[in-house]
Amino acid sequence: MIFLSKNAAARARQKSVLVHGVEYKIRTEFWRWINYGHLREKEEQPPPERYGDFYAGKPPGDAAAGIAELDRFWIDRQLLPDTRHCEKSDVATWDWDVDGEYICAEFLKVYGIDLETENDMHWHRFLALWRAILIDINGIMSARQHRSDDERGDGDTYDRVMEKQRDAWWLDGTKPAKRASGAKRKR
Secondary structure, eight states, rough: OOOSSSSSHHHHHHSSSTTEEEEEEEEOOOHHHHHHHHHHHHHHOOOHHHHHGSSOOOSOOOHHEEEEEEEEEEEOOOOSEEESSSSSOHHHHHOTTHHHHHHHHHHHHHHHTTTTTTOEEEEEEEEHHHHHHHHHHHHHHHHHHOTTTOOOSSSSHHHHHHHHHHHOOOTTOOOOOOTTTTTOOOO
């Protein structure tokens, strides 16, 4: 997760993990974490000879706990979308290797970043930029503002899809968009 805080401790957590209460500096380059993902796909754990590749110094003695923290860093769970409201699919829509040239082209087109020459971009920054490419922020805001009987809708099918999107991207502590006045929902 990217911390926009000026708090030094929050920013430091972007470059280290805690294993049994001890802070360990890690390597954060995006390409390294794509490789980590490949290792995790092939094996349950990175082999001992590769485990240390992800730490900037000596890795933790407890390899299982160290790998668990590396996994937490790698996955970089986000609060939104709320996956309870998302449809699950077992269809892979992209692959780092197969789609590498398209991913590079999209980063260059959208951000002006040449991933082939970029070596130091933090993994979480890379993920944030990649996620923004995958999910247009305007679509998120539109889903949050949707009203079920809005004139923009083309009937219940559109409304249900938008309601699922709104629920998935909902910000806690905010009020939902209200239905058009006087309109009743047909089910």
